[in-house]
Amino acid sequence: xxxxxxxxxxxxxxxxxxxxxxxxxxxxxxxxxxxxxxxxxxxxxxxxxxxxxxxxxxxxxxxxxxxxxxxxxxxxxxxxxxxxxxxxxxxxxxxxxxxxxxxxxxxxxxxxxxxxxxxxxxxxxxxxxxxxxxxxxxxxxxxxxxxxxxxxxxxxxxxxxxxxxxxxxxxxxxxxxxxxxxxxxxxxxxxxxxxxxxxxxxxxxxxxxxxxxxxxxxxxxxxxxxxxxxxxxxxxxxxxxxxxxxxxxxxxxxxxxxxxxxxxxxxxxxxxxxxxxxxxxxxxxxxxxxxxxxxxxxxxxxxxxxxxxxxxxxxxxxxxxxxxxxxxxxxxxxxxxxxxxxxxxxxxxxxxxxxxxxxxxxxxxxxxxxxxxxxxxxxxxxxxxxxxxxxxxxxxxxxxxxxxxxxxxxxxxxxxxxx
Amino acid sequence: xxxxxxxxxxxxxxxxxxxxxxxxxxxxxxxxxxxxxxxxxxxxxxxxxxxxxxxxxxxxxxxxxxxxxxxxxxxxxxxxxxxxxxxxxxxxxxxxxxxxxxxxxxxxxxxxxxxxxxxxxxxxxxxxxxxxxxxxxxxxxxxxxxxxxxxxxxxxxxxxxxxx
Numbered sequence: 001x002x003x004x005x006x007x008x009x010x011x012x013x014x015x016x017x018x019x020x021x022x023x024x025x026x027x028x029x030x031x032x033x034x035x036x037x038x039x040x041x042x043x044x045x046x047x048x049x050x051x052x053x054x055x056x057x058x059x060x061x062x063x064x065x066x067x068x069x070x071x072x073x074x075x076x077x078x079x080x081x082x083x084x085x086x087x088x089x090x091x092x093x094x095x096x097x098x099x100x101x102x103x104x105x106x107x108x109x110x111x112x113x114x115x116x117x118x119x120x121x122x123x124x125x126x127x128x129x130x131x132x133x134x135x136x137x138x139x140x141x142x143x144x145x146x147x148x149x150x151x152x153x154x155x156x157x158x159x160x161x162x163x164x165x166x167x168x169x170x171x172x173x174x175x176x177x178x179x180x181x182x183x184x185x186x187x188x189x190x191x192x193x194x195x196x197x198x199x200x201x202x203x204x205x206x207x208x209x210x211x212x213x214x215x216x217x218x219x220x221x222x223x224x225x226x227x228x229x230x231x232x233x234x235x236x237x238x239x240x241x242x243x244x245x246x247x248x249x250x251x252x253x254x255x256x257x258x259x260x261x262x263x264x265x266x267x268x269x270x271x272x273x274x275x276x277x278x279x280x281x282x283x284x285x286x287x288x289x290x291x292x293x294x295x296x297x298x299x300x301x302x303x304x305x306x307x308x309x310x311x312x313x314x315x316x317x318x319x320x321x322x323x324x325x326x327x328x329x330x331x332x333x334x335x336x337x338x339x340x341x342x343x344x345x346x347x348x349x350x351x352x353x354x355x356x357x358x359x360x361x362x363x364x365x366x367x368x369x370x371x372x373x374x375x376x377x378x379x380x381x382x383x384x385x386x387x388x389x390x391x392x393x394x395x396x397x398x399x400x401x402x403x404x405x406x407x408x409x410x411x412x413x414x415x416x417x418x419x
Numbered sequence: 420x421x422x423x424x425x426x427x428x429x430x431x432x433x434x435x436x437x438x439x440x441x442x443x444x445x446x447x448x449x450x451x452x453x454x455x456x457x458x459x460x461x462x463x464x465x466x467x468x469x470x471x472x473x474x475x476x477x478x479x480x481x482x483x484x485x486x487x488x489x490x491x492x493x494x495x496x497x498x499x500x501x502x503x504x505x506x507x508x509x510x511x512x513x514x515x516x517x518x519x520x521x522x523x524x525x526x527x528x529x530x531x532x533x534x535x536x537x538x539x540x541x542x543x544x545x546x547x548x549x550x551x552x553x554x555x556x557x558x559x560x561x562x563x564x565x566x567x568x569x570x571x572x573x574x575x576x577x578x579x580x581x582x583x
Contacts, residue, residue: 041447041487045574067445074445124485124509140487140513142573188432189479193508222482222507277432364441364484385436385483392440392459 002252004160005229006195009135009249013118021159021258029059030117030134032147035103035360036064038122038140040081045145054089055151061093061112062086063103066360070097071367101332101358104128104216104300108208109332111241115230115248120147125300125382127218130196131211132238133230133248138219158224159258160195160251165202167265172416174310175210176302176380176400178202179217180271181263184281192222194258197251202265203228208237209306213400216301217382220278270415272378273398276386284403284415294377295320295408296389297401298329298356299363302380305335307401312344314405314416315351321411326353327369329361351408365389371396378407420520420541420569422499423549424471427464428533431477435484435510439492452488453495470497473539475531477503481510490514500539502546502557504528515564518571522546527555541565 001018003011011019013027032054034042039062046054054060062082067075079097086094093112100106104125107113115133119126122144129136139153147153163182183190196218203211211228218226229250230238238246269283297303297311308330320326328348330336336358339345348355354369361368363381371377371390376397379389384396397413406416437460439452446452457464474493480503481489490513493501500520514521520541527546531537535550544559560568570576 037441037444037488038486044447048574049578066441072445078445078447122485122487124483126485138485138509140485140509140516142487142516143512146573146577188482189505189507192479192505219509222479224508364444365436366441366444383434383436383483385434387440387459388436390442 002254002256004195004197004251004255005133005249006135006160006197006225006227007157009116009118010155010157019157021157023157024154025157026152026154027118029120029147029151029153031059031061031113031119032144033061033103033107033119033121033123033126034144035066035123036068036075036079036082037066038144040078041141042122042144042148043081043085045142046148049145049149051149054148057090058092059151060091060148061107062091063095063100063106064097065100065102065358066364067366068097068359069357099333102300102303102360105303105331105335108132108212109334111243114238114242114244114246115234116246120144120153124219125216127223127226128212128216128300130218130225130227131208131215133228133234135225135227137225158193158195160197161191162197162199162257162260164260164262165200165265166262167202169202169265169268172270172402173268174400174402175206175213177268177271179214180273180281180398181268183217183221183279184271186221188220188277188279189222191218193224196221196223196226198226198228204231207306208233209304212304213301217278220382270403271399272403272413273384275384275395275397278383278398287413290376290397290413292324292378292407292412293375294325294327294369294371295404296327296362296369296377296379296381297404298331299360299381300331301382302401303329303331303335305338307380308335308339308344310401311405312347314402314419315409316347318351318409320352320408324408324411325369326351326408327356327362328353329356330358332358362389378404378413380404421539422471422473422520423538424473424499425469426473426475426531426533426535426537427468428531429460429474429476432479432482433460433476434482435486435489438481438489439486444486444488447488449491449495452492456492456496465496468497471499472497473537474498474501475528476501477528478505480506482507485509487513487517490517490519494519502527515567516573518568520568522557524555524557527557530555
């Protein structure tokens with residue numbers, strides 16, 4: 001029976017030869033992830049189960065990234081719960097402030113997620129790891145607790161939607177623009193409960209950083225997971241990082257899809273998602289005159305080295321508009337150091353940017369760049385719901401690093417061609 | 420299980436940031452979270468809501484984050500169940516896992532307005548609008564989901580099953 005890549009990965013972890021959409025299965029997990037917001041609840045629930053020890057101390061990953069470095073006393077208490085549990089359980093993958101990163105940038109960098117893996121994370125953007133050809137999906141704290149105790153999770157096998165990206169991309173168009181364009185076309189529930197399989201020559205030509213951006217936002221279309229079949233680019237990324245064996249799966253030629261969408265690169269401009277839905281997208285030519293107060297470049301969506309390099313290319317020799325705040329957040333310590341060594345920090349500092357230690361911070365309205373009533377931000381983040389980055393009367397416009405950097409210089413939403 | 424209460428009606432895409440904003444996520448205490456439930460969408464919700472009331476909403480309820488704090492806040496605010504045309508998948512799973520009953524029924528949502536008195540029977544999958552006299556069908560829960568909700572969540576259910 002022919003299967004999609006998602007079905008194959010799930011079948012392999014359920015100990016079955018085949019699975020089909022709609023089937024309920026119990027699968028073996030390769031990794032269980034949580035952060036400083038979601039793990040405290042999970043740990044409390046885990047303690048109620050009476051399991052005592054986690055199923056495998058090399059496979060439970062805790063990353064304090066949302067409200068860290070500790071934003072206030074309550075956040076410090078939550079981070080403490082993670083730390084103490086990590087030490088008590090002798091977890092091999094707990095990453096302390098100063099050694100951590102934004103979780104969905106950190107884990108691939110550390111080689112913790114590999115092609116063919118099944119990963120659950122108590123964070124909706126866990127779907128990011130689909131870029132490595134893994135099945136990765138976001139769950140709540142209770143599922144994380146059950147996963148820590150048993151090393152298993154139940155799933156309903158999702159149908160898959162195939163997206164084929166053809167043709168060539170214009171200058172500056174990145175994975176972020178491609179995924180915003182896609183969500184704009186299908187809506188925030190356009191892929192509800194389904195696997196978004198991203199394919200085509202355009203995808204094959206994308207860097208890993210751009211692929212991570214795309215898979216990261218699968219959840220914004222309501223998807224169960226996003227996935228890109230591994231190829232040479234993936235293997236080149238994974239091989240130096242992997243500390244264990246992995247398996248590469250790909251969809252059968254005649255696999256069944258609920259829907260197939262074909263998009264042409266030539267039709268895709270730089271994208272901006274207007275308030276208050278990630279699907280409220282416009283091409284950069286349709287944006288009009290929108291004055292802004294803040295730009296954030298960072299997050300699990302676009303805080304990687306390629307994103308910072310793009311921003312630096314545009315900001316080089318220029319200054320941020322004096323009325324705005326430009327906040328740049330490299331997503332991991334390694335990315336932070338690389339950006340510094342490459343001279344990107346000089347470009348950012350000369351432009352008048354604030355450079356932060358890795359944190360999710362402003363993306364979810366935590367800290368490190370919150371908006372007041374009436375303020376607007378362009379952000380390389382993933383959500384722009386009401387109140388997402390601060391006051392309910394503030395606005396967030398989602399975009400890739402090229403638009404974010406250009407907007408910082410002009411003080412209004414703009415593309416690099418306008419500089 | 421049977422629930423009865425007033426309907427609080429909302430549109431589509433009621434997201435997790437609006438159900439419980441991140442600025443309140445430094446705590447996971449249900450009673451603290453309840454105090455801020457839906458405050459960015461409906462400032463009057465907390466004044467109006469009474470124990471047993473029901474939220475009725477259009478498509479894609481609970482979209483956005485995986486934060487379990489969202490169904491926790493709703494449940495702690497006194498809501499007995501949520502009826503929507505469709506649910507975002509992580510929210511759907513989380514609601515069951517913490518024992519917040521949820522039902523999908525497009526026709527029920529279309530046939531209920533804010534303030535109507537609603538009665539729900541999850542085992543039969545029946546939603547009755549006592550204010551209009553109309554009744555709607557939803558897919559009833561399978562037995563084991565009914566049990567998870569009765570036990571107030573997956574962990575309690577598992578603990579009892581395993582006898583720990």
